[in-house]
Amino acid sequence: GAGVSQSPSNKVTEKGKDVELRCDPISGHTALYWYRQSLGQGLEFLIYFQGNSAPDKSGLPSDRFSAERTGGSVSTLTIQRTQQEDSAVYLCATGAAGDGTQYFGPGTRLTVL
Amino acid sequence: AQKITQTQPGMFVQEKEAVTLDCTYDTSDPSYGLFWYKQPSSGEMIFLIYQGSYDQQNATEGRYSLNFQKARKSANLVISASQLGDSAMYFCAMGVNTGGFKTIFGAGTRLFVKA
Secondary structure, eight states, rough: SSEEEEEOSSSOTTTOEEEEEEEETTTTTTTEEEEEOOOOOOOEEEEEEEEOOOOOOOOOOTTTTTEEEEGGGEEEEEEEEOOOGOEEEEEEEEEEEETTTOEEOOEEEEEEE | OOOOOOOEEOOOOOETTTTTEEOOOEOOSSSEEEEEEEOOOOOOOOOEEEEEEESSSSEEEEEEEEETTTTTEEEEEEOOOGGGGGGGEEEEEEESSSSSSEEEEOOEEEEEEEE
């Protein structure tokens, strides 16, 4: 498809397990963002990739969170030793290197039991 | 530091009337972009409108217009002729050009359109 895709759409895991969330950007988009949205809340910035530059990791809440972007395309957000407070919808957005407009994927709903 | 403030947690509007959703921002960077996104109950985030800090005219996209008042650091969204399908959360966001656009979002305003 032409839009941003994320997988899985839903993930239920047990406390202490590691999870990987995937984002497939729109082809050609050099900017990629990860956000977290807790129930009824706004978007919390996590990490931002722009082309080949070093990512801006300033929003990652702890060292249990990490993200990679391979070949400037697909990105994976990894959460190690998940905690219940990690439960949220994780949104990926991508954009062309222009005005900053972002196109969002459908999100991954993570539930940590 | 950059900051986005949306002071209206919820708004009601009658169908077919216009509504203004407030947004103020704070940044010391001269180059920035202002955005509005809509999030229906289904959860997807939909881009609505963009205003660049150097744009002289207010942005418009169909029934959406952005009332950009740079001196006041406000970027209010105006929706004309409200429709029932406009009921959703609306987020104001700001991207600062640091070679890319790191973006921060406001807390959102929930709009309810009444029939």
